[in-house]
Amino acid sequence: MIEPTTKWILEIMLVLLIVIFILLNVDKKKSKQKYEDLKWSMDSSKSD
Numbered sequence: 001m002i003e004p005t006t007k008w009i010l011e012i013m014l015v016l017l018i019v020i021f022i023l024l025n026v027d028k029k030k031s032k033q034k035y036e037d038l039k040w041s042m043d044s045s046k047s048d
């Protein structure tokens with residue numbers, strides 16, 4: 001028999017994992033764009 005609090009904690013952890021997973025997937029698309037932007041700004045600063 002699982003105690004209610006333990007069940008509650010497990011449910012929260014499960015939800016957090018799902019949210020993190022979704023955020024990471026979204027971030028992969030964005031981070032590629034960020035990386036391109038960063039690369040571009042690095043190149044720009046070198047030429048100065």
